[in-house]
Amino acid sequence: MSFAGAYKIHIKGLVQGVGFRPFIYRLATEQNLKGWVENRNDGVMIKVQAEYSEVERFISLVRARAPVASSIRSIRLLNSEGEDLDDFYIHRSNDYSEQITEISPDIAVCSDCLEDMKFQSHRLNYPFINCTNCGPRFSIIRDLPYDRPNTTMHRFRMCKVCYEEYTDINNRRFHAQPVACNHCGPEYEYYQQGRVIRDIEKILRELKKVLYKGGIVAVKGIGGFHLMCDATMDQTVRRLRSIKSRDQKPFACMFRNVETIRKYANVDDKEEKSLTSWRRPVVLLKELTKLSPSLNSGLDTLGAMLPYMPLHYMLFDEIDLPAVVLTSGNISDEPLIMDNQTAFSRLGGLVDAFLFHNREIHNRLDDSVVRIIDEEARLIRRSRGYVPEPLQLDLDVDGIFATGAELKNCFCAGKDKQAIMSQHIGDLKNYETYNFYTEAADRFMNLFRIEPTYVVSDLHPDYLSTKFARNFVARKSVNKQNQRNGKIQWIQVQHHHAHIASCMAEHQLDEKVLGVALDGTGYGEDGKIWGGEFLISDLDGYNRYAHFSYVPMPGGDKAVQEPWRMALAFLYQSFGEKVSQYYLEFLKTRQPEDIKMILSMIKKGINSPLTSSAGRLFDAVSALLNLCTESGFDAEAPMKLESVVDPRIEDEYNFEMRQDQINFNPVFREIIEDMQMKDSTRMIAAKFHNTVARVVTFIAQRVRDEKGINKVVLSGGTFQNKYLSETTARWLGDLNFEVYQNKLVPANDGGIALGQLAIAAKKRR
Ligand code: ZN
Ligand code: ZN
Ligand code: FE
Numbered sequence: 001m002s003f004a005g006a007y008k009i010h011i012k013g014l015v016q017g018v019g020f021r022p023f024i025y026r027l028a029t030e031q032n033l034k035g036w037v038e039n040r041n042d043g044v045m046i047k048v049q050a051e052y053s054e055v056e057r058f059i060s061l062v063r064a065r066a067p068v069a070s071s072i073r074s075i076r077l078l079n080s081e082g083e084d085l086d087d088f089y090i091h092r093s094n095d096y097s098e099q100i101t102e103i104s105p106d107i108a109v110c111s112d113c114l115e116d117m118k119f120q121s122h123r124l125n126y127p128f129i130n131c132t133n134c135g136p137r138f139s140i141i142r143d144l145p146y147d148r149p150n151t152t153m154h155r156f157r158m159c160k161v162c163y164e165e166y167t168d169i170n171n172r173r174f175h176a177q178p179v180a181c182n183h184c185g186p187e188y189e190y191y192q193q194g195r196v197i198r199d200i201e202k203i204l205r206e207l208k209k210v211l212y213k214g215g216i217v218a219v220k221g222i223g224g225f226h227l228m229c230d231a232t233m234d235q236t237v238r239r240l241r242s243i244k245s246r247d248q249k250p251f252a253c254m255f256r257n258v259e260t261i262r263k264y265a266n267v268d269d270k271e272e273k274s275l276t277s278w279r280r281p282v283v284l285l286k287e288l289t290k291l292s293p294s295l296n297s298g299l300d301t302l303g304a305m306l307p308y309m310p311l312h313y314m315l316f317d318e319i320d321l322p323a324v325v326l327t328s329g330n331i332s333d334e335p336l337i338m339d340n341q342t343a344f345s346r347l348g349g350l351v352d353a354f355l356f357h358n359r360e361i362h363n364r365l366d367d368s369v370v371r372i373i374d375e376e377a378r379l380i381r382r383s384r385g386y387v388p389e390p391l392q393l394d395l396d397v398d399g400i401f402a403t404g405a406e407l408k409n410c411f412c413a414g415k416d417k418q419a420i421m422s423q424h425i426g427d428l429k430n431y432e433t434y435n436f437y438t439e440a441a442d443r444f445m446n447l448f449r450i451e452p453t454y455v456v457s458d459l460h461p462d463y464l465s466t467k468f469a470r471n472f473v474a475r476k477s478v479n480k481q482n483q484r485n486g487k488i489q490w491i492q493v494q495h496h497h498a499h500i501a502s503c504m505a506e507h508q509l510d511e512k513v514l515g516v517a518l519d520g521t522g523y524g525e526d527g528k529i530w531g532g533e534f535l536i537s538d539l540d541g542y543n544r545y546a547h548f549s550y551v552p553m554p555g556g557d558k559a560v561q562e563p564w565r566m567a568l569a570f571l572y573q574s575f576g577e578k579v580s581q582y583y584l585e586f587l588k589t590r591q592p593e594d595i596k597m598i599l600s601m602i603k604k605g606i607n608s609p610l611t612s613s614a615g616r617l618f619d620a621v622s623a624l625l626n627l628c629t630e631s632g633f634d635a636e637a638p639m640k641l642e643s644v645v646d647p648r649i650e651d652e653y654n655f656e657m658r659q660d661q662i663n664f665n666p667v668f669r670e671i672i673e674d675m676q677m678k679d680s681t682r683m684i685a686a687k688f689h690n691t692v693a694r695v696v697t698f699i700a701q702r703v704r705d706e707k708g709i710n711k712v713v714l715s716g717g718t719f720q721n722k723y724l725s726e727t728t729a730r731w732l733g734d735l736n737f738e739v740y741q742n743k744l745v746p747a748n749d750g751g752i753a754l755g756q757l758a759i760a761a762k763k764r765r
Contacts, residue, residue, distance in 0.1 A: 004051040005055070007048050021090050069104060071389075105385050109309060110133045113134055125200055130178050138387060141363065162183075178359075207355070264288055265302045281370040287299075335426055383423040394417065401456070422444060454764055456491050456757065491760055499752060502745055510538060512709055513536075516714050521613060528610045533548075539762040547662070552611075553608055575668075621641055670687075
């Protein structure tokens with residue numbers, strides 16, 4: 001036995017559950033290399049006995065041909081001892097390392113599998129077909145390592161044919177953990193008024209009938225239930241709204257294919273790339289033609305996605321519709337329903353049919369949402385297809401648990417230098433969502449072997465995420481082991497500092513920057529509600545350089561739901577009491593007593609907390625233009641304002657700096673003047689957006705002149721406004737600023753936990 005050399009190759013990254021070991025095996029045998037490959041909890045270890053030059057070539061082929069859903073973060077080559085090997089082997093998974101394993105997100109069904117459905121005798125029309133390149137992953141994993149017994153597929157015993165494929169190295173289903181077929185795998189079950197159908201062809205015909213009749217079906221998917229109906233039937237779409245209980249949020253639609261989407265929305269190259277990627281998010285597009293008026297309540301954006309489960313493809317083969325509504329199967333703000341029992345009890349009597357399946361969902365996942373801004377895909381909601389892929393940081397975040405904020409909550413756990421963001425949890429405002437939060441947090445800590453020693457939450461004392469931190473620390477501190485190891489620590493981080501830090505962490509920045517955080521709500525250190533913030537910050541801390549002027553929010557939270565109150569608050573600041581005599585369209589929709597009452601609340605400061613929120617400013621202008629006086633969902637008023645912007649308008653309004661406060665009184669005075677002109681709404685909306693972008697460049701220039709800071713970090717939900725985000729970045733770029741924005745995590749509160757994690761890591765050090 002002779003060999004030239006012996007090497008070990010340690011590959012880290014997203015390399016498990018994506019067909020990496022068989023890929024390595026096939027490549028090694030193709031190259032006539034001897035050795036072995038095994039999964040470790042911290043990646044993949046390969047042993048190769050060959051000449052150094054052969055090993056180098058092998059590594060470059062690994063990089064070039066890696067499976068589509070894998071992502072290699074690092075490859076380390078180590079010298080090793082020779083072994084007596086006559087072939088290349090795949091070793092079974094070992095669970096000995098306590099280091100992180102990167103579990104693949106769920107992957108859309110691949111084109112090879114779609115072909116197999118037509119020809120493989122045991123998988124003809126089999127709707128749970130999958131292979132090493134596609135199928136469910138995170139949604140079904142219960143424990144490490146990623147092997148079938150540790151997934152919810154454990155209860156399905158592979159048939160002989162599947163087992164042969166599963167154990168045949170040259171088969172595409174080699175070690176595909178969820179492998180299954182018509183004889184041995186999960187099945188659909190259709191329920192309609194006491195009737196049960198299990199034959200998939202019959203099910204599809206029934207689905208077609210019920211959809212064509214304007215029916216609504218609860219369909220179990222990868223990460224939870226969807227509610228499905230014909231997207232072109234307005235009456236049904238309206239009924240769907242009432243089922244979801246007065247929810248005004250736009251509904252996402254699944255389209256047959258990209259060509260069909262193009263009939264209803266603008267799709268550029270970047271958008272097409274996101275739509276067709278294996279992650280299959282919902283992509284927010286510019287709408288051209290309405291599928292039905294009630295889909296997106298007057299907005300000009302359309303949330304579109306393409307089929308990603310075999311069933312979706314089969315359905316579009318059966319029906320003639322261009323698109324179906326496919327919205328989260330939940331009621332109001334409750335979490336997505338993920339099991340058959342709950343679906344039946346919560347939705348029974350409301351929907352017309354159920355399509356269940358018996359592959360259990362372990363980790364609940366909503367559809368992810370992406371918007372292309374400045375030619376880049378930005379995550380608006382990060383869930384299916386993305387979670388639990390970690391984000392690589394430049395900081396040791398091991399053992400840190402960041403609990404996130406309140407709205408659109410995600411939490412984040414640190415492992416080594418990696419941040420693992422949770423799936424989208426939702427608004428932590430009710431018991432059910434909080435339960436989902438604690439369940440998901442438990443599962444995360446178990447799955448990723450994380451024992452937090454450091455917990456970080458928002459500064460807000462009443463957020464349920466803050467309460468979670470408090471309880472967690474209290475519980476762990478009475479645990480004996482932790483007493484021995486010293487107390488678990490808990491810190492709180494200001495909301496907008498966390499926004500800025502989330503973006504800094506993404507871009508691995510750790511220096512003084514101008515952080516511009518524009519959003520709806522965040523608890524300030526002075527107890528006021530912040531949200532139009534200019535922070536000179538690094539990860540260690542911040543200095544509030546400037547902020548939007550404080551205005552009263554008459555009625556507190558009520559003013560968030562009723563933007564007309566904010567319009568009145570801003571108008572009162574600009575004009576005083578005489579504003580009630582102005583002839584303004586939006587005031588005509590209100591009772592005179594209500595207007596009087598709100599004005600007196602503002603004047604006397606009764607139940608009118610002060611805010612510097614950018615969201616409330618956008619609300620006010622939207623209401624003033626009578627676009628949205630009462631908000632049906634989060635950010636409706638700003639979204640409506642954005643949707644009427646005339647991008648050809650370059651004008652701006654004036655604003656005033658009063659010490660460190662940016663005052664918008666001149667803006668409101670000039671808007672009132674502009675409103676005298678006919679058809680001025682689109683122009684006013686544009687001028688207003690331009691003004692906010694100008695405020696940012698104005699402050700940025702001052703900060704650069706005074707402090708020599710040239711890096712500007714833009715974050716907060718307001719920057720999900722495409723026009724504002726692109727205009728601000730362009731103007732800053734023209735002035736030679738370096739501009740950074742969130743891409744991998746949402747700029748909204750869904751990204752907060754990443755910022756909290758980074759700040760905590762710095763503090764601990
Ligand atoms: Zn496949
Ligand atoms: Zn089988
Ligand atoms: Fe925020």
